[in-house]
Amino acid sequence: MLGVGASGPVHADPPAPVSALPGARPTLEERDAWAVLAGVRGLGPVGFGLLLRRYGSGAAILREASSPGGARRLVEPEEASQGPAEPAEGVSQAIADGIARAADGAALTIGRIRSLGLAVVTVEDPLYPIRLTQIEMPPHLxxxxxxxxxxxxxxxxxxxxxxxxxxxxxxxxxxxxxxxxxxxxxxxxxxxxxxxxxxxxxxxxxxxxxxxxxxxxxxxxxxxxxxxxxxxxxxxxxxxxxxxxxxxxxxxxxxxxxxxxxxxxxxxxxxxxxxxxxxxxxxxxxxxxxxxxxxxxxxxxxxxxxxxxxxxxxxxxxxxxxxxxxxxxxxxxxxxDHLTQPGVTSDVAATLTGVGEVAGRIGREIAVGRATVDELVASTGWPVATVLAALTILERAGLTVGAHGRFRAAGALAAADPDKSRQRPRTIV
Amino acid sequence: MLGVGASGPVHADPPAPVSALPGARPTLEERDAWAVLAGVRGLGPVGFGLLLRRYGSGAAILREASSPGGARRLVEPEEASQGPAEPAEGVSQAIADGIARAADGAALTIGRIRSLGLAVVTVEDPLYPIRLTQIEMPPHLxxxxxxxxxxxxxxxxxxxxxxxxxxxxxxxxxxxxxxxxxxxxxxxxxxxxxxxxxxxxxxxxxxxxxxxxxxxxxxxxxxxxxxxxxxxxxxxxxxxxxxxxxxxxxxxxxxxxxxxxxxxxxxxxxxxxxxxxxxxxxxxxxxxxxxxxxxxxxxxxxxxxxxxxxxxxxxxxxxxxxxxxxxxxxxxxxxxDHLTQPGVTSDVAATLTGVGEVAGRIGREIAVGRATVDELVASTGWPVATVLAALTILERAGLTVGAHGRFRAAGALAAADPDKSRQRPRTIV
Structure with a gap:
């Protein structure tokens, strides 16, 4: 068991969405819906993808499953709305029943996930590791x-x-x-x-x-x-x-x-x-x-x-x-090169170790005083969604805090002096 | 030192040429000439090849070097007999002098090689290992x-x-x-x-x-x-x-x-x-x-x-x-496959281990009764020169003897029974 109760999880609460920009990241409700569906035995990537295409979201799948006669409709082949070329199959009755049961127990499942301090990261989430999206059949969450x-x-x-x-x-x-x-x-x-x-x-x-x-x-x-x-x-x-x-x-x-x-x-x-x-x-x-x-x-x-x-x-x-x-x-x-590259092990850079290239860059920008999303977009030339995802990572790591649309260094990043970046690099080997 | 004097070399005398067929293998005189020339400091593959092309044989080079004014002529550029396109250079004076000295001492050198029991195998000799001919600049002997x-x-x-x-x-x-x-x-x-x-x-x-x-x-x-x-x-x-x-x-x-x-x-x-x-x-x-x-x-x-x-x-x-x-x-x-191939470790095959594929095949042919070069050429479909080279290898290994144009198994090959080739193979690994 993880010592969740004992020492307390570091990041027990899933972060509130940084932005309501459409497509920036799934809503909490949607991530929860995916997490509920992930627990359905036999519902693999194919069936899940099929239902997702048909209903548009995980939340909609759950709503359908818990509505009267919903499990029945999950099984039915989709109406060939695009003409006879695409007679999509439904899922099996057993899986549909499982989805209905999962929908009924959704609140419990979600409570369980919350109590364990788990974040649910779906494949559509900017926090989902990019490398993992590149493999065949990445986990959907x-x-x-x-x-x-x-x-x-x-x-x-x-x-x-x-x-x-x-x-x-x-x-x-x-x-x-x-x-x-x-x-x-x-x-x-x-x-x-x-x-x-x-x-x-x-x-x-x-x-x-x-x-x-x-x-x-x-x-x-x-x-x-x-x-x-x-x-x-x-x-x-x-x-x-x-x-x-x-x-x-x-x-x-x-x-x-x-x-x-x-x-x-x-x-x-x-x-x-x-x-x-x-x-x-x-x-x-x-x-x-x-x-x-x-x-x-x-x-x-x-x-x-x-x-x-x-x-x-x-x-x-x-x-x-x-x-x-x-x-x-x-x-x-x-x-x-990193072993001898000055700055890599400077206070700031060392502090940002492990948050990734993108969040690391944003962290350095914030450390030198850029404060708004607009400034960060301008200084990096990156899309807003990318900057927002990086900010989420930094916030979760306790390295930045944001209020009223302005971000500043926090925790170890606030303590690090961005000018001390010429110290002797660490070399182990 | 090799214990040449003590235990005596196994094959002290270079074998007499099996055949006088033109091109089958260099004469003893020619091999000796090459061995004498190999001792000349500074005479590498290029200079040696040049002289060989000019004089046609090692023996002719030595004869020229020991004739009056010969060393001088070795140095002179070749007359452009083919027209001005190929003004071939001669060797240097130092090398020419070396060749002349080597020619004078040829009998001593050859006696030394004989007394040590060394065979001289030139690149033109059928006994010269075929794999070695395939490398860049193989040793000429x-x-x-x-x-x-x-x-x-x-x-x-x-x-x-x-x-x-x-x-x-x-x-x-x-x-x-x-x-x-x-x-x-x-x-x-x-x-x-x-x-x-x-x-x-x-x-x-x-x-x-x-x-x-x-x-x-x-x-x-x-x-x-x-x-x-x-x-x-x-x-x-x-x-x-x-x-x-x-x-x-x-x-x-x-x-x-x-x-x-x-x-x-x-x-x-x-x-x-x-x-x-x-x-x-x-x-x-x-x-x-x-x-x-x-x-x-x-x-x-x-x-x-x-x-x-x-x-x-x-x-x-x-x-x-x-x-x-x-x-x-x-x-x-x-x-x-050889580890479990029946026959490989049979008496005959084991006896022929190490003589090579070609000589091994000829040895097996002789073991089952083929006796003349004509028969061996007919049964293998190989050129006469190849069969003769293989016979030389077998003779040197003491596995065959030839007299009056007929060959028969000798030594260990004579003792091996060609019909016992189904015994359990050796496997070590």
Whole structure:
């Protein structure tokens, strides 16, 4: 369990919509409707998309389902309003009944999500990670505990591996995570025991931000022994996310599905120790499938902990890449410059680490005195919606506050002096 | 030093030409002339080729050099007999003088080569390894102690690596060599201390054939402690070869040059442990340069003995291949079938291991009773020159004898029963 009651979630209340601009982001009601529908067993992307096209919104689907005879109408093929060319199918009776039941229990479901402090981020939401929209069949929503900003970092790297690493493997995970933290990259992993946990923990220790993608609902956190680690991830400005409803138990099937989210959130996936048939190799396969970079740490040819990595490198010699050392990997990831770039680790920039390139830029603009959306649009040349999304991220991270249409630095960003940006950069490697 | 005097070379006398067919192979006189010219400092492939084109043969060059005023004429630009388009340059005065001195000392040089038991194999000789002719600037001759057949095996694999291997590296070299022996491949290496020596020794122990390419002349064998190993290589039907005259001392420059012969003799080069800047990586580079396959055994990313291998794999991800385990490597080399192919390890086939595909086929034909060159040409469909070259290899290996135009099995081949070829194959892996 996440220690939601004990230490209190960092961002328990979902943020109020920044703007009512049409299309800027879904309304709270609509996000809640999606969250209710996400809990319907058997309602996958195809059926959900079908209903969404037919009814226009999640809220409308729920309204239809809870109206008299509504479940029946969800099943009926759509009237061929566009002519006979598109006789769209309805959903099955079982699913329709499930939707009706979900609609009846909507208030309870939403209360449950609220009480756990989860934000619901739909694929239409500007807070939804852009990298995840680029994969095939992205989850239509993710439940987020903590700050979504960590998913928006300029560089997001997944570190995964075996649940039974060697000491050497654990040390490599920690060293890599610390270096990624030093360049402002977010570290994504699966909160599992072993390499995953080592990567999360070392990122936190190095002052970085990390995202844990769990293979269960938030209320059924797995593994239980990593409850404190999950709390620490959230408390440090990272996030624990899942595409599964809060009360979904972990099962054999949920982990491979989760793994595609890990790789999908990241620019590159690094596998550190994986025996043959390790789940980490599924994540590596997803990375390749998704057109992302995939790195594997080698080892001795007779070391069981490396067998899967070596086999993968042999099987995909043209696509899987070898890790020849941490400095080379940082270089291969295109992050070596950040290690020595002045300003990256300045107070302001360090403070903005993990909120992503877009929010980071907006944060710097606010730190030097730009205050209104108009000024920020003018100085960046970005669309209003982009600026508003960035402001949301910054507000959620406690780095800005807005009142009466003016924004100013808050928290750590207010404490940071924008002129101290020439100090010696951190280099770990 | 090779123990030439002590145990006696296996094939001390160069074989008499099998045939006087024009073009079949160079005459003994011509080979000797090339060997004499090979000792002339500064006479490289270009100058040698120029003189060869001008005078038609090595023997003619030596005759010219030792005739009155001959050295002078070697220097003069050739008369433009074909018109002004080809005013070919002569060699320098220093080289011409060197050739004249070499011509004067020819008898001594040839006596030296004979006394060491070296065969001189020129690039025009059918015994010259075909793979070596395919590289850029092949040595125009090689000095061979032992049986050239080992260079003609159907599969020839180079195993190289650091002079300071770990125990694990040494064990991998031995295991790979034993497996290569089991599939009838020849193992080429550099006779160096460390991985090279382990590869040679394990091949011998597994009953295979191996070729040591040394970076010095045969009389200056380096390293000296591997004198016994060199003797064993020769005694077991392998060869110790060099492109350097017998009295050339090893030097810094001779080893990289030697390395191109190691990779050039082989279908694939396998590097087992190489720290950064290891000479083994030069061999790997040559392999890529020569369009041959190149495999590197990985290791932990912080193991100095593997650093060079990992860096090479990272640097040439599309061309250098990773070794994920010995069975996979045998598979990648296309040799896995041989491990279970009946007959490969039958008496006859095992006996013919290491003589090469061509000589192996001829050996099998002779074992089943074909006796004349005409019969062998008819049964194989091969050119007469090819059949004659194969017969030479078999004779040198002591597997056939010929008299009055008829050939029959001898030695181990005579003892092998061609009908016992269904016995259980050897598998090591």
């Amino acid at each position: 993710i439940y987020v505990l903590g700050s979504p900003g960590a998913m928006h970092a300029e560089a997001v790297i997944a570190i995964v591996g075996t649940r039974r690493p060697t000491d050497a493997g654990r040390a490599i995970a920690a060293r890599l995570a610390a270096n990624l933290a030093a360049v402002g990259a977010s570290v994504v992993s699966g909160l599992a025991i072993g390499i995953d946990g080592a990567a999360h923990a070392a990122t936190l220790q190095a002052g970085g931000t990390t995202v844990a993608v769990i293979g269960s609902g938030h209320a059924k956190l797995h593994p239980r022994v990593h409850g404190r680690l999950a709390d620490a991830v959230v408390a440090s400005g990272g996030a624990v996310i899942s595409e599964l409803g809060p009360d979904v138990e972990p099962s054999r099937g949920t982990f491979p599905r989760r793994n595609r989210v890990i790789s999908g959130l990241a620019d590159a996936t690094v596998v550190i120790e994986a025996p043959a048939r390790s789940g980490a190799l599924i994540t590596a396969s997803w990375a390749l499938e998704q057109g992302r970079e995939c790195y594997l740490v080698p080892g001795a040819i007779d070391a069981p902990a490396s067998a899967g990595c070596l086999a993968f490198l042999r099987e995909f010699p043209d696509r899987a890449r070898i890790v020849a050392g941490i400095p080379q990997l940082i270089d291969d990831l295109g992050l070596a | 090689i000095y061979v102690l032992g049986s050239p057949g080992a260079m003609h095996a159907e599969a020839v694999i180079a195993i190289v690596g650091t002079r300071r291997p770990t125990d694990a590296g040494r064990a991998i070299a031995a295991r790979l060599a034993a497996n290569l022996a089991a599939v009838g491949a020849s193992v080429v290496s550099g006779l160096a201390i460390g991985i090279d020596g382990a590869a040679h020794a394990a091949t011998l122990q597994a009953g295979g054939t191996t070729v040591a390419v040394i970076g010095s002349g045969h009389a200056k064998l380096h390293p000296r402690v591997h004198g016994r190993l060199a003797d064993a290589v020769v005694a077991s039907g392998g060869a110790v070869i060099s492109e350097l005259g017998p009295d050339v001392e090893p030097s810094r420059g001779t080893f990289p040059r030697r390395n191109r012969v190691i990779s050039g003799l082989a279908d694939a080069t396998v590097v087992i442990e190489a720290p950064a800047r290891s000479g083994a990586l030069i061999t790997a580079s040559w392999a890529l340069e020569q369009g041959r396959e190149c495999y590197l055994v990985p290791g932990a990313i912080d193991a100095p003995a593997s650093a060079g291998c990992l860096a090479f794999l990272r640097e040439f991800p599309d061309r250098a291949r990773i070794v994920a385990g010995i069975p996979q490597l045998i598979d990648d080399l296309g040799l896995a």
